[in-house]
Amino acid sequence: LWRVADGRTLAFVPGEGRPLFAAALDAGRGIVADGDGAERIRLWRLGADRLDPLAVIEPEPRRTPLARITALAFLGDSMLVASTWDRRLLFFDVSQPEAPKRLATLPARVHQSVVYALAATDDGRVLATGSWDGSVALWRNLPTPAQPDVRPQVERFDTDPDADRAAINAVAFSPSGKWLAAGGHEGSVFLWQSGPGMARSMRRLKGDGGHEGTVFGVAFDAAETMLATAAIDRRVVLWRLAEVQAWDPRDPLPLGEPFPTLPERLYGAAFDPRRGQTLALAGGPSVFVVD
DSSP: OEETTTTEEOOOOOOTTSOEEEEEEETTTTEEEEEETTSOEEEEEEOSSOEEEEEEEOOOTTOOTTOOEEEEEEETTTEEEEEETTSEEEEEEOSSTTSOEEEEEEEOTTSSSOEEEEEEOTTSSOEEEEETTSEEEEEESOOOSSOTTOOOEEEEEESOTTOSOOOEEEEEEOTTSSEEEEEEGGGOEEEEEOSTTTGGGOEEEOSTTSOSSOEEEEEEOTTSSEEEEEETTSOEEEEEHHHHHHOOTTSOOOBOSOOOOOSSOOOEEEEOSSSTTOEEEEOSSOEEEEO
């Protein structure tokens, strides 16, 4: 846990001998979740300068050797979803985070490889999954505490069926849910507009001025004017969303202001939801905060 104003470390929580592969924040309720390589999830209450433990969700008794947590996302104010290495989606009722309840386990067979990224709309009604097979899927009609046994409606989008390595490493919705972004191998950034004809709205942002390495971070600012992407080429690229709508792939990329190259590879990006111009970037051993 870091204080943005001066970069001071406020709290450090060890992984108890297990590598941590995922973390998620419910900013409205101040709840943090992390997931490890043994399919174990911990919940924390975010304090002013500390993390207070709330609960531990132990793995299912019959989990497979490939059952590590790969991503986490909160759905609205009562649900948490986790993806696993063996292509399962785990849904939990966290309306009372001190006593979480396992609601449903769904196979993610719409994907042919590991589900490595999750994102949810702010209202929790739509879930996006990104896979190393290069596909993104939208899940609607999700399990809830009132209806844990529903069957979701799933729509799959293939980003580049002909690519050798089209893996998706990150997905993100814009605050209103109008936009969905994904970051992939070989420096590709994919962008869709929600609504009818969503599949046809895809833009692949790659070329001069774009990324030259795998993209691991995608984030929208609060005003939905900008998409920030971060990659292992140590660069952040800012994209103007208003220009993306009218962009022709034969034209130069719709880039925002240039950003200096950072000293480390980048593996994540997030805007402060309250201060839309503050961007946090996850490097190798470092965290970078820029305004």
